[in-house]
Amino acid sequence: EVHLVESGGGLVKPGGSLTLSCAASGFTFTGYGMNWVRQAPGKGLEWVSSISVSSNYIYYADSVKGRFTVSRDNVKNLLYLQMNSLRDEDTAVYYCVRYMGLDVSVASFDYWGQGTLVTVSS
Amino acid sequence: DIQMTQSPSSLSASVGDRVTITCRASQAIFNYLAWYQHKPGKAPKSLIYAASNLQGGVPSRFNGSGFATDFALTISSLQPEDFATYYCQQYNLYPRTFGQGTKVEIK
Numbered sequence: 370e371v372h373l374v375e376s377g378g379g380l381v382k383p384g385g386s387l388t389l390s391c392a393a394s395g396f397t398f399t400g401y402g403m404n405w406v407r408q409a410p411g412k413g414l415e416w417v418s419s420i421s422v423s424s425n426y427i428y429y430a431d432s433v434k435g436r437f438t439v440s441r442d443n444v445k446n447l448l449y450l451q452m453n454s455l456r457d458e459d460t461a462v463y464y465c466v467r468y469m470g471l472d473v474s475v476a477s478f479d480y481w482g483q484g485t486l487v488t489v490s491s
Numbered sequence: 492d493i494q495m496t497q498s499p500s501s502l503s504a505s506v507g508d509r510v511t512i513t514c515r516a517s518q519a520i521f522n523y524l525a526w527y528q529h530k531p532g533k534a535p536k537s538l539i540y541a542a543s544n545l546q547g548g549v550p551s552r553f554n555g556s557g558f559a560t561d562f563a564l565t566i567s568s569l570q571p572e573d574f575a576t577y578y579c580q581q582y583n584l585y586p587r588t589f590g591q592g593t594k595v596e597i598k
Contacts, residue, residue: 404587406535413578413589413590413591413592414527414529414535414578414580414589414592415589416580416586416587416588416589419585419587428585428586430586431586464534464535469540475523475582475583476582477523477525477537477540477541477580477582478525478527478537478580479537479540479546480537481534481535481536481537482534483533483534484534
C-alpha cells in the first residue's frame with residue numbers, strides 16, 4: 370500500500386526557514402515523479418513544485434520561485450521542500466503528492482499524503 | 492498560466508441526485524484534466540485522470556467527460572460519502588493549475 374507521510378511543519382516567523390520531509394513507502398520511489406501541493410486556510414489547492422526521478426526536471430510556482438527548493442533522496446525514499454524567506458501567505462497545509470509515473474511533462478497526481486501544517490506568523 | 496474555472500462554486504443536493512460540475516480551461520489542454528475530491532481534514536483523493544479515466548477503486552457512479560477546454564464531472568447518484576469539495580486540475584503545462592473548487596453540500 371502506498372504511504373506518503375509528511376513531517377516538519379510548525380510555527381515560524383516571517384522571514385524564517387523550514388524544511389518539510391515526505392517519507393514514501395509501499396512503492397518503488399525511483400519510478401515516480403513527485404510534487405508538493407498546498408492549501409491555505411479557507412482557500413483551494415495550489416500546486417507548489419514538481420521534481421522528476423533523477424531531479425533533472427524541477428518546476429516551481431511563481432509564488433515560491435527563488436525561495437523554495439525541492440529535492441529528493443532516492444536511497445532513503447524521501448522528498449524534501451526547503452522553504453526560505455517565509456511569508457504570511459505561505460501559511461498552509463502542505464501535501465506530498467505522487468505523479469502517476471516517471472513522466473513529469475504530462476502526468477496526473479494519484480496518491481496524496483495527509484499533509485503537514487506550516488504557520489508563518491510573528 | 493492556464494486558468495481553470497469551475498461552475499458552480501457550491502451546490503446543495505440530496506442523496507440519490509445526479510450532480511454535474513463543469514470545468515473550463517482558458518486554453519486547450521487536450522484531455523490532460525484530472526478531478527480530485529477533498530474532505531476537511533483529510534488527504535485529497537484522486538478520482539479521474541485523462542478527463543474520463545477512473546482511478547483505481549473509484550466507484551462507477553463518478554464519470555468524467557470533455558476535451559480541449561470544456562470538461563465535466565458527473566456523479567450519477569449522490570451518496571452520503573460524496574459530500575465534499577471537488578477540484579479540477581490541468582496538467583498539460585506548468586504551472587499546474589486547479590479550479591477554485593465546487594463544494595457539494597447536503598440539501
